Amino acid sequence: MRRYLRLYLYFLRFSFSRALEYRMDFWFRIVMDTTFYAVELLFFTVLYQHTKLLGGWTLDQVFIFVSGYLVIDAIHMTVFSNNMWWLSIFVNKGDLDYYLVRPVSSLFFLSTRDFAANSFVNLLMAGGILAWSLIRYPGTLGSTNITWFLFLVLNGAFLYYILHMCFIIPVFWTHTSRGMVMAFFAVGKMMERPDQIFRGWLRRVLVTVLPLSVVVSLPARVLFEGPTPEKIVHILGVTACAFLFMAWFWRLALRSYSSASS
Amino acid sequence: MRPGLFIHLMSIETRKLFSYRVDFWVTTVVNMVVTLIVFWYLWEAMFQESGASTIGGWSLPGILTYSVLISLSGRVIRGGDLQMAISTDIYEGSLSRFLLYPSRYFFFKYAQQAGAVLPELLQSIAMGALIVLVYGIPTEVPVTATSLLMALPTILIGHLLFFMLSVIPQLVAFWAENVWSLSVLLRFITMLLGGGMLPLSLFPEWAQSILAWMPFIYLYDFPARVAMGLVTQAQWLEGMLLSLLWCGITALLAVPFWRRGELQYTGVGI
Amino acid sequence: MIKVQNLRKVFRVHKREPGLTSSIRALFRREWIEKVAVSGSTFSVAEGEIVGLIGANGAGKTTLLKMLSGIIHPTSGEARVLGSIPWKRENSFRTQIALIMGQKAQLWWDLPAADCFLLLREIYRIPEDRYRKNLGRLISMLNIGNEMNVQIRRLSLGERMKMELIAALLHSPRVVFLDEPTIGLDLTTQRAIRDFILEYRAELSPAMLLTSHYMEDIQRLCKRIIILREGSIVYDGSLRRVIEEYAPYKEILVHLRRGIGAVPDAEDLSRLGDVVECSETQVKIRAPRDRIAEAANELLQRFSVADLSIDEPEIGDTIERIMAGRPEEPR
Numbered sequence: 001m002r003r004y005l006r007l008y009l010y011f012l013r014f015s016f017s018r019a020l021e022y023r024m025d026f027w028f029r030i031v032m033d034t035t036f037y038a039v040e041l042l043f044f045t046v047l048y049q050h051t052k053l054l055g056g057w058t059l060d061q062v063f064i065f066v067s068g069y070l071v072i073d074a075i076h077m078t079v080f081s082n083n084m085w086w087l088s089i090f091v092n093k094g095d096l097d098y099y100l101v102r103p104v105s106s107l108f109f110l111s112t113r114d115f116a117a118n119s120f121v122n123l124l125m126a127g128g129i130l131a132w133s134l135i136r137y138p139g140t141l142g143s144t145n146i147t148w149f150l151f152l153v154l155n156g157a158f159l160y161y162i163l164h165m166c167f168i169i170p171v172f173w174t175h176t177s178r179g180m181v182m183a184f185f186a187v188g189k190m191m192e193r194p195d196q197i198f199r200g201w202l203r204r205v206l207v208t209v210l211p212l213s214v215v216v217s218l219p220a221r222v223l224f225e226g227p228t229p230e231k232i233v234h235i236l237g238v239t240a241c242a243f244l245f246m247a248w249f250w251r252l253a254l255r256s257y258s259s260a261s262s
Numbered sequence: 263m264r265p266g267l268f269i270h271l272m273s274i275e276t277r278k279l280f281s282y283r284v285d286f287w288v289t290t291v292v293n294m295v296v297t298l299i300v301f302w303y304l305w306e307a308m309f310q311e312s313g314a315s316t317i318g319g320w321s322l323p324g325i326l327t328y329s330v331l332i333s334l335s336g337r338v339i340r341g342g343d344l345q346m347a348i349s350t351d352i353y354e355g356s357l358s359r360f361l362l363y364p365s366r367y368f369f370f371k372y373a374q375q376a377g378a379v380l381p382e383l384l385q386s387i388a389m390g391a392l393i394v395l396v397y398g399i400p401t402e403v404p405v406t407a408t409s410l411l412m413a414l415p416t417i418l419i420g421h422l423l424f425f426m427l428s429v430i431p432q433l434v435a436f437w438a439e440n441v442w443s444l445s446v447l448l449r450f451i452t453m454l455l456g457g458g459m460l461p462l463s464l465f466p467e468w469a470q471s472i473l474a475w476m477p478f479i480y481l482y483d484f485p486a487r488v489a490m491g492l493v494t495q496a497q498w499l500e501g502m503l504l505s506l507l508w509c510g511i512t513a514l515l516a517v518p519f520w521r522r523g524e525l526q527y528t529g530v531g532i
Numbered sequence: 533m534i535k536v537q538n539l540r541k542v543f544r545v546h547k548r549e550p551g552l553t554s555s556i557r558a559l560f561r562r563e564w565i566e567k568v569a570v571s572g573s574t575f576s577v578a579e580g581e582i583v584g585l586i587g588a589n590g591a592g593k594t595t596l597l598k599m600l601s602g603i604i605h606p607t608s609g610e611a612r613v614l615g616s617i618p619w620k621r622e623n624s625f626r627t628q629i630a631l632i633m634g635q636k637a638q639l640w641w642d643l644p645a646a647d648c649f650l651l652l653r654e655i656y657r658i659p660e661d662r663y664r665k666n667l668g669r670l671i672s673m674l675n676i677g678n679e680m681n682v683q684i685r686r687l688s689l690g691e692r693m694k695m696e697l698i699a700a701l702l703h704s705p706r707v708v709f710l711d712e713p714t715i716g717l718d719l720t721t722q723r724a725i726r727d728f729i730l731e732y733r734a735e736l737s738p739a740m741l742l743t744s745h746y747m748e749d750i751q752r753l754c755k756r757i758i759i760l761r762e763g764s765i766v767y768d769g770s771l772r773r774v775i776e777e778y779a780p781y782k783e784i785l786v787h788l789r790r791g792i793g794a795v796p797d798a799e800d801l802s803r804l805g806d807v808v809e810c811s812e813t814q815v816k817i818r819a820p821r822d823r824i825a826e827a828a829n830e831l832l833q834r835f836s837v838a839d840l841s842i843d844e845p846e847i848g849d850t851i852e853r854i855m856a857g858r859p860e861e862p863r
């Protein structure tokens with residue numbers, strides 16, 4: 001475990017020096033993400049011009065929900081996203097061999113080796129927006145609720161990564177990642193909407209098999225409605241199952257990779 | 263401008279897209295369905311929870327039709343993927359080979375971009391037909407064969423306009439190492455301000471009057487409203503002229519970027 | 533056909549200092565250093581001439597070719613290729629030149645070569661009959677069969693290079709720039725490509741400018757070479773003259789019969805030239821060209837010689853010394 005931590009520190013150091021090298025990209029990313037944050041908040045602001053509630057939430061509640069999503073997105077962009085991008089390229093070009101011969105967990109190595117230091121500032125910004133939305137909230141939010149919420153947001157970031165991986169891994173068989181990556185972005189839109197607007201079977205799917213609503217929506221419900229044991233168990237349980245599924249899927253993919261390549 | 267070469271380049275791109283494997287096409291269809299589901303539940307919830315019968319002048323069937331139309335036309339207008347071809351050429355150095363050819367670089371690039379129109383259009387038409395078969399055309403919406411035909415040129419101009427808008431951010435690649443973020447930025451802005459996320463009539467009045475003076479409106483909002491038969495013939499002509507004017511303006515703005523950037527292009531490597 | 537005067541290209545690179553704080557400072561302010569890639573080159577190339585551009589990596593060969601083909605602008609200086617300024621990129625100019633880069637694929641990666649060629653016909657507006665004639669000729673010269681209908685990315689490096697050559701020469705350019713056309717190829721393919729270039733020149737006599745790290749290419753193809761060192765031309769002249777001027781000596785190697793006749797003495801032999809090697813069985817002497825016969829004669833008379841050979845110095849060694857900036861023979 002200590003070894004992995006040290007390894008990760010190396011990844012961090014490399015990526016910081018690389019990111020600062022490309023300074024234009026550094027600034028552009030800040031501009032891009034600021035715009036993204038503004039677009040997300042504006043979208044809901046415009047919608048709430050025409051309704052008081054959406055998915056059972058007021059605008060103030062939706063702001064917290066959205067900024068929770070922004071934090072998760074920022075964590076994903078900083079920690080995982082570049083690696084996901086590279087993974088499909090590695091698989092297609094057969095460059096994976098180089099990573100498989102290392103005496104460390106290939107999943108760990110390939111998921112974390114490229115830390116996007118240039119998104120780091122955005123992580124701070126998203127955190128700031130979340131703090132702002134919590135402070136400006138007119139009602140009262142208990143500190144237990146807030147603590148649970150923040151913890152579950154981190155859990156949500158991890159779940160986001162797992163879901164993304166599950167959409168990337170098929171590249172081992174299909175060899176074209178484009179379609180699946182686009183599919184993830186389309187499906188991912190459901191994360192950005194309150195879970196209650198989805199009804200019936202779709203909602204049931206979104207909180208279980210394809211747990212997109214578990215990423216931010218359910219944590220936000222914990223914040224507003226209190227951390228009942230069944231909610232907490234549900235969220236953590238779904239995450240654990242998703243993780244086990246991904247780990248199994250990964251091993252399956254590696255086996256097919258090593259048997260297919262010459 | 264040489265139509266022969268343009269068509270040749272376009273057909274290469276088209277054939278390439280058609281030769282993609284089935285799973286690629288299946289996933290794009292899935293994407294479109296998912297996008298529509300997200301829209302459908304959103305507007306359903308909006309109308310139910312607000313209790314209003316119209317929102318921003320739209321009835322529920324109207325706004326759903328609008329959403330279907332922007333998801334179908336949007337793919338054609340954006341040309342599928344993110345617009346990265348020019349910037350990739352610049353920093354990978356493949357611009358060099360185009361500079362050697364006796365033809366203009368942007369001509370090449372637009373021809374390639376246009377090659378994606380036909381497959382995307384066919385796909386959108388097929389999807390549209392399927393939706394009409396399953397759900398029918400809502401009676402509240404005055405969509406006709408004429409209005410759909412009228413929408414076609416506006417979509418093609420929208421495609422050109424989106425390409426033109428993407429040129430300047432991409433040319434920044436002459437100076438910056440990575441302009442992916444600028445392309446994404448363009449996408450966010452055009453989606454929100456062009457009506458790709460919600461109809462522009464939901465914006466407050468003052469915002470709408472500003473948006474009317476921007477080029478983004480011609481990307482999603484205008485073609486969708488034309489297709490729905492909500493635009494008079496005079497407005498239709500005016501809108502097309504204005505969007506062509508915007509194409510011209512963005513082209514002119516791009517010229518100094520190209521001139522200065524090309525001067526210091528290194529072709530990558532010494 | 534190519535005329536170059538004081539052509540100069542300076543790149544600006546950002547100075548990088550180690551450490552996180554200086555990296556963060558560099559986000560806001562940046563120091564630049566100038567790197568001279570080509571400094572004031574002057575030369576010209578005539579019709580039908582193949583000129584070899586030689587230099588170490590980073591000596592400015594590719595930069596020079598890129599300027600002459602119009603891809604990049606020079607910092608200062610002038611150049612005329614076929615009477616046009618290359619970086620103005622007039623169509624009349626571009627239809628008459630070609631650039632072939634061994635290191636960089638120029639063809640459409642995911643198309644079969646046959647499709648690429650059709651596209652090029654359209655780009656260069658080659659009339660149908662001329663296109664057929666040229667393609668037929670190039671295909672037979674390079675000995676290409678049904679690889680034409682295979683996607684470029686599925687071809688081997690050698691096959692791909694042949695396709696690149698065809699693609700670049702379809703429009704019968706009058707000026708051809710070849711940047712390391714044989715890099716990474718096996719010996720047979722290298723030879724095939726060299727023969728092809730010679731044959732092509734014999735038929736159409738274009739002006740060619742060629743860079744290569746393989747001496748074999750240079751020796752077979754170029755009568756004239758230009759040597760670049762750190763962006764400057766340090767030699768421009770015939771390949772033969774390099775040897776005469778920079779290596780005005782030959783080497784005599786003598787094998788002696790053991791135990792018979794006189795034993796060679798290095799000090800004594802140094803009258804004849806530089807003694808490279810001197811043992812009981814073998815003597816190697818480097819002597820000035822005009823005295824080589826005399827030296828050989830003396831060796832034959834004085835010793836019991838089993839075998840004698842006179843060799844030109846390795847041309848590659850000579851050029852390498854010039855490239856490295858020490859043209860004189862080390863003593």
